[in-house]
Amino acid sequence: xxxxxxxxxxxxxxxxxxxxxxxxxxxxxxxxxxxxxxxxxxxxxxxxxxxxxxxxxxxxxxxxxxxxxxxxxxxxxxxxxxxxxxxxxxxxxxxxxxxxxxxxxxxxxxxxxxxxxxxxxxxxxxxxxxxxxxxxxxxxxxxxxxxxxxxxxxxxxxxxxxxxxxxxxxxxxxxxxxxxxxxxxxxxxxxxxxxxxxxxxxxxxxxxxxxxxxxxxxxxxxxxxxxxxxxxxxxxxxxxxxxxxxxxxxxxxxxxxxxxxxxxxxxxxxxxxxxxxxxxxxxxxx
Amino acid sequence: xxxxxxxxxxxxxxxxxxxxxxxxxxxxxxxxxxxxxxxxxxxxxxxxxxxxxxxxxxxxxxxxxxxxxxxxxxxxxxxxxxxxxxxxxxxxxxxxxxxxxxxxxxxxxxxxxxxxxxxxxxxxxxxxxxxxxxxxxxxxxxxxxxxxxxxxxxxxxxxxxxxxxxxxxxxxxxxxxxxxxxxxxxxxxxxxxxxxxxxxxxxxxxxxxxxxxxxxxxxxxxxxxxxxxxxxxxxxxxxxxxxxxxxxxxxxxxxxxxxxxxxxxxxxxxxxxxxxxxxxxxxxxx
Numbered sequence: 001x002x003x004x005x006x007x008x009x010x011x012x013x014x015x016x017x018x019x020x021x022x023x024x025x026x027x028x029x030x031x032x033x034x035x036x037x038x039x040x041x042x043x044x045x046x047x048x049x050x051x052x053x054x055x056x057x058x059x060x061x062x063x064x065x066x067x068x069x070x071x072x073x074x075x076x077x078x079x080x081x082x083x084x085x086x087x088x089x090x091x092x093x094x095x096x097x098x099x100x101x102x103x104x105x106x107x108x109x110x111x112x113x114x115x116x117x118x119x120x121x122x123x124x125x126x127x128x129x130x131x132x133x134x135x136x137x138x139x140x141x142x143x144x145x146x147x148x149x150x151x152x153x154x155x156x157x158x159x160x161x162x163x164x165x166x167x168x169x170x171x172x173x174x175x176x177x178x179x180x181x182x183x184x185x186x187x188x189x190x191x192x193x194x195x196x197x198x199x200x201x202x203x204x205x206x207x208x209x210x211x212x213x214x215x216x217x218x219x220x221x222x223x224x225x226x227x228x229x230x231x232x233x234x235x236x237x238x239x240x241x242x243x244x245x246x247x248x249x250x251x252x253x254x255x256x257x258x259x260x261x262x263x264x265x266x267x268x269x270x271x272x273x274x275x276x277x278x279x280x281x282x283x284x285x286x
Numbered sequence: 287x288x289x290x291x292x293x294x295x296x297x298x299x300x301x302x303x304x305x306x307x308x309x310x311x312x313x314x315x316x317x318x319x320x321x322x323x324x325x326x327x328x329x330x331x332x333x334x335x336x337x338x339x340x341x342x343x344x345x346x347x348x349x350x351x352x353x354x355x356x357x358x359x360x361x362x363x364x365x366x367x368x369x370x371x372x373x374x375x376x377x378x379x380x381x382x383x384x385x386x387x388x389x390x391x392x393x394x395x396x397x398x399x400x401x402x403x404x405x406x407x408x409x410x411x412x413x414x415x416x417x418x419x420x421x422x423x424x425x426x427x428x429x430x431x432x433x434x435x436x437x438x439x440x441x442x443x444x445x446x447x448x449x450x451x452x453x454x455x456x457x458x459x460x461x462x463x464x465x466x467x468x469x470x471x472x473x474x475x476x477x478x479x480x481x482x483x484x485x486x487x488x489x490x491x492x493x494x495x496x497x498x499x500x501x502x503x504x505x506x507x508x509x510x511x512x513x514x515x516x517x518x519x520x521x522x523x524x525x526x527x528x529x530x531x532x533x534x535x536x537x538x539x540x541x542x543x544x545x546x547x548x549x550x551x552x553x554x555x556x557x558x559x560x561x562x563x564x565x566x567x568x569x570x571x572x
Contacts (some may be wrong), residue, residue, distance in 0.1 A: 127405055127450060
């Protein structure tokens with residue numbers, strides 16, 4: 001069994017990014033919209049800001065109270081869409097439940113959509129259009145698989161979890177790599193049987209130790225997207241029972257140090273991609 | 287075994303549509319762009335025009351020579367996007383190979399996109415957004431399943447074929463109905479095994495008699511999207527070996543008379559939906 005070391009790969013990606021940004025003397029700013037006071041969201045944003053600063057991307061957090069209306073956020077997004085000093089925009093999820101999440105996400109100009117969650121970018125991704133901005137977690141997983149030269153074409157990939165942020169974009173990407181993809185969710189009836197057929201098993205469920213050795217085909221590749229808190233130790237743990245599964249699989253992502261750091265690296269890569277694109281097109285019109 | 291009679295259901299839908307259009311005194315025009323002289327495309331367009339006329343939708347075919355450039359088509363689409371007399375636009379596929387299909391499709395204003403093939407409408411569909419215009423074949427299949435009260439939630443659906451026009455939107459729709467979906471294609475290695483697990487099997491391959499009784503689980507629901515010409519008789523036949531499969535399955539679509547007529551009915555329903563939406567929003571701004 002080999003560990004898919006997202007920590008190490010993400011550092012390499014961030015270093016390359018830093019060099020590119022310095023070389024181009026790029027003036028890049030990511031605007032982050034945070035609504036409410038979810039401590040996990042605040043922690044994620046701190047991590048994003050810290051790594052952004054390291055690579056030379058400025059960040060501005062728009063910290064809005066819990067009772068902010070959809071209309072107020074739409075106005076803010078509209079201002080940022082038009083503000084030339086804003087390179088890219090992201091809305092920290094989850095949003096408080098009273099807000100219209102899709103309306104807010106879709107109001108972002110697709111050309112400034114750092115998380116790639118607008119309908120247009122999602123559609124471009126399913127069209128296999130190279131201009132698509134791809135959601136960071138899904139993109140990070142593909143980069144990780146690629147860096148370990150794991151073959152994808154013709155493999156059976158099982159994705160558990162069908163979120164807009166992770167499951168659906170992963171499906172689009174793995175399908176584009178010629179995997180045969182099965183998309184599972186809470187209504188799936190024969191999950192263990194399906195998982196046992198997976199050459200590549202990806203879990204984004206959010207339940208500790210949900211995936212056990214029983215789910216795993218020998219030598220499968222196991223990707224753990226779960227971020228859960230161990231109730232006893234308060235440590236971060238994934239969806240996968242690492243101890244039993246790691247004996248049976250060929251590759252596995254640890255939690256922490258697997259998918260998580262890749263997500264931030266790909267978010268910042270997206271922001272740079274957006275800057276490059278806007279820079280090219282503004283040069284093109286001069 | 288019961289036949290899923292798309293001919294009958296489509297007639298019912300078209301009659302309802304006719305009544306609605308008459309009642310609203312709706313002035314609706316569908317612009318169809320045809321490039322080249324593919325006889326099958328010309329036949330499909332004739333059928334669309336005939337049924338459109340019956341329900342009270344005007345059509346205008348823009349018949350362009352085989353050597354038309356992408357730029358010329360983009361200009362035409364741009365004109366139609368801005369022309370208030372054009373309710374909806376569709377590009378007859380397949381396009382000649384020298385043309386940039388995605389660029390042409392994505393140039394259509396998503397609010398006039400009769401086939402729902404723009405990136406924005408595809409993304410809205412995957413977001414389960416009710417404003418999405420849904421590709422007609424996929425939508426027709428869901429309506430057909432619904433009209434026969436076939437349960438979908440928790441069922442294993444296997445889709446063979448991952449086209450932008452059929453496979454991908456079907457995946458989005460069946461996933462939204464809580465099916466567990468597997469998307470197969472030419473790189474899929476164990477297709478027979480996968481098909482044998484399908485409660486609902488959908489074939490969009492384009493090979494006569496590709497699906498045999500051996501692929502079928504007892505009492506499966508079989509949807510045949512193939513439109514192939516029998517080399518001996520020149521008759522239309524599907525992907526499914528109807529004779530052997532129909533003994534084993536619970537429901538099956540015939541070819542012709544299954545999915546085909548549903549596609550035209552749903553295309554015209556889409557055009558009416560677009561008219562309703564534009565009519566509502568133009569009233570809203572008065």
